[in-house]
Amino acid sequence: MEKLKAFVQSRGIGFWVSSVIAVLMLVLAIIYRQCFYWSQYYDARTLIFLIVGLAAGVILMVAGAFFKPLGEWAPAALGAGVFLATLFFFVGSWLMIQDAVGGYEHRGFIAGFWPFVVMAILCIVGSIVNIIFLRQTKQGE
Amino acid sequence: MKRQLSFVLSKTLCVSLSMLLGVSLWGTWLAKENAPTVNAFLGQQDFVFKNTDGAAIDPIKDVKNENYPWYYKPAHKTLADLKKDTVRVGEQIEQEGAALLYNKTGNYGGGANTALPLAKNSKISFFSTGSIRPHLAGQGSHGVSTYVKGEPFKTAFTEAGYSVNTVLWDKYVELHGDPSGTKEDQTNTYRRDRQSYPNGSRPYKLGDIPWDDIYTNQPEVRASVAEYSDAAIFVFTRQGGEGVDMWPGVFAQGTDQENVDMLKLTARERSVLEGLTTLKKEGVIKRIIFLINSTNYPGMEFLSSDKIDVDAVVWTGALGESGVKAVPKLLDGTYNFSGSLPFTIYYDNWDNPAVANMYNGTAGERNFNSLMMHYTNLSDFGRQPEEHTTSYVVYKEGIYVDYRYPETRYEDVVTQRANAGGFDYGKTIAYTHGYGLSYTDFELSDMKVARVPQSNEYKVSVTVTNTGKVAGKKAVQIYAQKAYGKYDIDNQIEKSSVDFVGFAKTGELKPGDKETVTVTVNGRELFAAYDANGAKTYVVTPGEYYLAAGDNAHDALNNILAAKGKTTKDGMDYNGDASLTWNSKVSALDTRTYSTSDQTGAEIKNLFDESDINKYSGRGDNHVTYTTRNDWTGTTSFFRPGEQTYELLKATAQLWEDQVEGFTATEAEKTDTPYPTYGRDYTKDPLKDENGNVILNKNLTLIDLWQDENGNPIPTTDERWDWLMNQMTWDEMAKLTSCGFRHTEAAASIGLPYSFNYNESNGVANASWIATNKGGIEGKALAAAFDDPDKNGMAELWPGNSVITATLNAELAEECGRLWGEEGNWAGMAGLYGPGFNTYRSAYGGRNYEYFGADPYGAGMMGAYVIRGMQSSGLFAVIKHFAFNDMENYRRAASVWIPEQAAREIYLRQFSYPFTVGGALATMCGMGRLGAEPCPSSEALISGWLYGETGFQGFATTDVMSGSYNNKPSQIKAGASLSDDDKMEGQHSFEPYKPVAGQTLGYGDFAWKMRDAAKHICYAVLHSNAINGYSAGTEIVSVTPPWQYWVAAIDWTLGILLVGSFVFLGFVIYQRTKSEKEA
Structure with missing residues (x-):
């Protein structure tokens, strides 16, 4: 318990941002699975990159307690995961985007599309800021 | 501070370059996955022409050369x-x-x-x-x-x-x-x-x-x-x-x-x-x-x-x-x-029974999804209504499409058939099929019918006299009535009172002039009906059969009723003319005469049980009562907003699996069939007969199979096609059959040219002569090659296809087709994704203007004449949407449930004439499903009906980007040849079945199907203007298009910069650490 308390107290603001991003990535994965899995716009690589990025990020966040430099790579892992997931999200959704923007059927976007896009952008931007400007541990730790 | 700045800068550089490189690599991958589309967009090609013989003609550059080998020469000079x-x-x-x-x-x-x-x-x-x-x-x-x-x-x-x-x-x-x-x-x-x-x-x-x-x-x-x-x-x-x-x-x-x-x-x-x-x-x-x-x-x-x-x-x-x-x-x-x-x-269009099963009249929300019909128990499977994959449409009306419903019910009212109900023809139908007035009057007379000896054909002649005051033309329409008796009722065979089976148009007749026209009626049209429940083939049931001439469907029916002794006293709206009828009595059931295909000789038997919800193996409790003339009042539904008028179906576990899951993974099976030959070089490995004599010691090119000694096309069953296909490599075949977005790929091993195919339904309308063709072969567009003064103009915007049908002028239709073909030649198009042959189930069909009409014979035959014309000019037809894509709302992946008799006698029948009479060289499958199965993956539809019964030799492609809900290996297995899709994932999906060097057994059946698919594509391209300019000395060589070098250069540059940025970051970290330690 003491060790946990010390761990928490030693975390920098970047760690907490990474935590939020990790939670968002989990939500993204759930949204994607629920809303897209049954549709023709599903691309498995999106989910894979989200999960792998999330897992790597969390492992690095925890490992940072034992070896500080590892923890500093957590935001990069999270950011890479959500960034690559987003790229393949658009690969899978391309037909829907084409239709919604200028296709013959103008059917619009399926539920979950815009929440995914907004949250993904937040995660990517958050990761960039986290990598460049924020520390995962407090200075001096 | 300076160090902090350097640290931030170096991290920013790393992050930016990482993202740029990520996007670049992703973009490179995406571009290569869609390489054919990128090639076409940039006007680049992955092949070049090489002349093995200095005197050989370049198919693109030498169009003006007087020795240019024309196979389809333009009929117009400008x-x-x-x-x-x-x-x-x-x-x-x-x-x-x-x-x-x-x-x-x-x-x-x-x-x-x-x-x-x-x-x-x-x-x-x-x-x-x-x-x-x-x-x-x-x-x-x-x-x-x-x-x-x-x-x-x-x-x-x-x-x-x-x-x-x-x-x-x-x-x-x-x-x-x-x-x-x-x-x-x-x-x-x-x-x-x-x-x-x-x-x-x-x-x-x-x-x-x-x-x-x-x-x-x-x-x-x-x-x-x-x-x-x-x-x-x-x-x-x-x-x-x-x-x-x-x-x-x-x-x-x-x-x-x-x-x-x-x-x-x-x-x-x-x-x-x-x-x-x-x-x-x-x-x-x-x-x-x-x-x-x-x-x-x-x-x-x-x-x-x-x-x-x-x-x-x-x-x-x-x-x-x-x-x-x-x-x-x-x-x-x-x-x-x-x-x-x-x-x-x-x-009132709502009195058309087909409309009852087209829309959800109880929909409250204003969106597509709620208008469509969805399985009622989606929540049992954790699903919500999702437009396509959870929707269906039941063709409950069966064969009673268009005039077949009102005319048949009218007769049943006149003849007082039980349960005909209070149907008032005069208040229901404004203008029937075939209706059309003139400024003059015509009289039909002297109808004669004679069977052509030793055949199943009947010659019907009718004399037309202009009894009016001005000149005019007259289209004579011939309708048939098949017997409807006990066998039909017991086996649920439906028969329409009239069925359009022939037409001919006079020339322009002056007042007083007369002309005798002759129409040939095939016995199959006159007698045969499909018995899906009893004999499970085409049958002729006992009873009276009629042929009648008339001004329209109703007129012909009234003539038949007159022949049966009916008059206005029986409820007819006017008395008919029995002299314009002929009849023949059949005394015994015949299950043999029409039980085989006229084109292939193959035995015809049930193919579509799985698309009839009442017979589908996963139907569960679902049951549909199809409309029958034996009980109009009890089985006919009509659309009424606010009411649930359509058939309700429940998804079952099997249906769900078939419909939703089935398309995602359909693997080929391992079999004992040896793989075909790939990449054979006859110069090194000559072909010999059983006595060791050399038959072939040089490589063939596609052009060698253009025609036989008598000037006829060499059929795909000829062994020379096998010799040719032996030369192709697996990779060439995989690419050819999987990458076909509005084009077909070239193949170097057999001199198969690239073909550019245009997406239009009647003519190449809206195409500019040169700008539309971005396949990098603009030079092949004659408008550009000849530098025509009007090359920046556009092709003709033609009247709708149903207007062509309405002329009932076969020569005019064929001339129209020839001009479509000519336009294709001038625009550099070898194929046309059209015309369309779906059926007007109602007036509501969004793409009705692309299709030829509601009646399978009239629409199918007139379209067939157009195809004959366009293909004679070198533009091959990719007729669409095959099949059952009769509504737009349901076109993507929704299921059509239809009884086999209606499938064959109405919807497939309209396609049959373009294939058998028009000789269409290609077809595009519908995006939807027949039953639970996507159309391009339906073996019953493609291998069974299309190739098996019509003798079709061309290729079947999917509709655009159907790969997202369709599975390419399953298409090949079903007999379809091509994907209207340029994703290389199609080609990748064939990789598991590819033989390694020396391997003879594995996925042999699949490999042979893929080879057949490639052969069908080659056959269609061979009989198009794509081969203009080719000779024995023309060779195609594969090259890497320039854009691929450019994207590789960008990737490498970014990669090097990224490495450099990490080195810089490492240096900055080292400096920071060092100064912290010193501090």
């Missing part, structure tokens, strides 16, 4: 010459296809005792925004870049000598807005936009201007109408389009749209017609002409209104750019009408 003919034929199609439906008798002044023809140089006023924005063509794939160019009606009528009310015209333009504008304006309630989508976010509106706003409150307009009063022409238009059907109800939005059915008159339209009727009564105008400029025809219930009194009704269909010129000449008698409606017009 585009200007071609344009003269396309304009002439376009106008002639409208001239002979437009149908006069009503022509009131009365005193119209100047000696005229009918509303039409108008006097020459009449002064007319156009009403409705349809007049300034007419229906020339449709939307979507058949995309016209601007809705309307110029002022077609005003120009055409003015050039024909009319005086057009320009005050009124200009007022319409002022209130409606620029009719050529493509930008929708949702704030202008007058505006008729091209197509609006009732999905809740874009309100649907038909627009138009109510009477008070266009007339009552416009004093200058009132004065002008009084002057231009010879006729008020009301132009009824509805613009159909790809992806969206017309709606029968529920979704109309807008400020004052009382009607909720897109095919009923809106309140505004009614107000105009009522206003005009009042003006006529007051003597301000002389007559009202109702012009149906639409392939989505209205319900004509307004004709019985006492407030609306029109004097003439004319159907023009989609006019095209030259067809509009025929309209004024038809109205003033310069041309005489001779068109025959290719469908049936109801007073």
Whole structure:
């Protein structure tokens, strides 16, 4: 318990941002699975990159307690995961985007599309800021 | 501070370059996955021509060379010459296809005792925004870049000598807005936009201007109408389009749209017609002409209104750019009408039983999803209604499509069949199939029928006499009636009272002239019906069989009823002419004569049990009672908004698995069939016979299989095709069969040229001669190769395909096709994704203008003549959408449940003529499902019916990007050849089945199917203008297109920069650490 308390107290603001991003990535994965899995716009690589990025990020966040430099790579892992997931999200959704923007059927976007896009952008931007400007541990730790 | 800045800068550099490199690598991967599309977009190719013989001709560069080997030589020397003919034929199609439906008798002044023809140089006023924005063509794939160019009606009528009310015209333009504008304006309630989508976010509106706003409150307009009063022409238009059907109800939005059915008159339209009727009564105008400029025809219930009194009704269909010129000449008698409606017009479209199973009348929300019919128990599977994969449509009406329903029920009422119900034909049908009046009168007589010895063909001859006062043409229509007796009832075989089986058109007959026309009727058309439950093949059941000549379907039926001794006393609306009938009695059931294919000799048996919900192996408790003439009242449904009129189905575990999961993974199986030969080089490995004699010691090229010694095409069953295919590599075949987005790939090993295929349904409309062809082979577009002065112009915008059908002029249809082919040649197109052969189940079909009509024989045969013409000019037809894609709302992945008799006798029958008579070289499968199975993956449909029964030799492709809900290996297994899709994942999906060096056994069956698929593609391309310029010395060599080098260079550059940025970061970290330690 003491060790946990010390761990928490030693975390920098970047760690907490990474935590939020990790939670968002989990939500993204759930949204994607629920809303897209049954549709023709599903691309498995999106989910894979989200999960792998999330897992790597969390492992690095925890490992940072034992070896500080590892923890500093957590935001990069999270950011890479959500960034690559987003790229393949658009690969899978391309037909829907084409239709919604200028296709013959103008059917619009399926539920979950815009929440995914907004949250993904937040995660990517958050990761960039986290990598460049924020520390995962407090200075001096 | 400086160090902190460096740290931030270095991290920023790393992150930015990482993202850039990530996007670049992703983009490179995506571009390579869609390489054929990128090639076409950039005008680059992955092959070049190499002349092995210095004297050989380059197929692209040497078009002007006098030794250029032409296989399909253009018949016209210039585009200007071609344009003269396309304009002439376009106008002639409208001239002979437009149908006069009503022509009131009365005193119209100047000696005229009918509303039409108008006097020459009449002064007319156009009403409705349809007049300034007419229906020339449709939307979507058949995309016209601007809705309307110029002022077609005003120009055409003015050039024909009319005086057009320009005050009124200009007022319409002022209130409606620029009719050529493509930008929708949702704030202008007058505006008729091209197509609006009732999905809740874009309100649907038909627009138009109510009477008070266009007339009552416009004093200058009132004065002008009084002057231009010879006729008020009301132009009824509805613009159909790809992806969206017309709606029968529920979704109309807008400020004052009382009607909720897109095919009923809106309140505004009614107000105009009522206003005009009042003006006529007051003597301000002389007559009202109702012009149906639409392939989505209205319900004509307004004709019985006492407030609306029109004097003439004319159907023009989609006019095209030259067809509009025929309209004024038809109205003033310069041309005489001779068109025959290719469908049936109801007073109320809701009385068409097919509509009951087209829409969910209880839908409350305004979006596509709720309008569609979804399985009722989706929540059991954790699903929500999701437009396509959870939706279905049941063809409950079976064979009773179009005239077959009303005509059959009419007979059953007259003959007092039980449960015929209180059906009033006269109040249900306004104009039946084949209907069309003339300015003259014709008499049909001397009908003779003779069987052609030693065949199943019957020659039917009829004499036509012009008994009127002006010249005209007459289309003679022959209908058949099959016996309907105990065997039919016991085995649920439905029979229509009349079935269109033949036609012929006279030349122009002057008053008093006569002409005897002869029609050949195939015995199969006359006698055979499909017995899906008893014999499970085509049968001839005992009873009386009739042939009848008539002016239309109803007329022919009345003649048959007259032959049966029925009169008006029995409830007929008029007495028929028994002398225009012939009959034959069949005494015993025949299950053999028509049980094999005429084309292939293959035995015909049930193929589509799994697409009949009552027989589907995963049906569960589902059961549909199909409409039967044995019980009209108990089995016929009608659409009524607010009511649930469609068949409710539940998904079962198996259905769900088949429908949703099945397309995601269908693997090929391992078999004992050896792999075919790949990459054979006959110069090194000659082909020998069993005695060791060399048969072939040089490599073949595709052009070697062009024709045999007698000038006939070499069929794909010839062994020379096997010799050729042995030369192809696996990779070439995989690429050829998986990458086919509006083109087919080249193959170096056999000299297979690239072919550019254009997506259009009637002609190459809207194509610019050179800009459309971006396949990097613009030089092959003759317009560019010959540097024609008109090369920057565009091809003809043709009248709609159903107008072609309405002409019933086979020679005209074939001439039209030849010109389509010619245009293809000039534009560098080898294939056309068209024409379309889906069936008009109702007037609501969004793409009706692309299809030929409602009757399988009339539409199919006329389309077949067009195909014959276009392919003779070197443009191969990829007819679509095969099959059962008869509605747009359901086209993507929704299931069609249909009984086999209807599938064969109506929907597949319309496709059969283009294949067997027209010789269509390719087809595009529908996006939907037949039963639970995607059409391109349906072995029953592709291998079983298409190749097995029609003798088809060409290729079957998917519709666009069908790979997202379709599985490429399963398509190959089913017999389909090509994906209209350029994702390389298709090619990758074949990799597991590829033999390694020396491997002989594995996925042999799949490999042979893929080889057949490649062969079919080669066959179609061989018989197209793609082979112009090829000779034995022409070689194709694969190269890497330049863009791939560029993207690789970008990737490497970014990669090096990224490495550099990490080195820089490492240096900065080292410096920081060092200075911290020192501190």
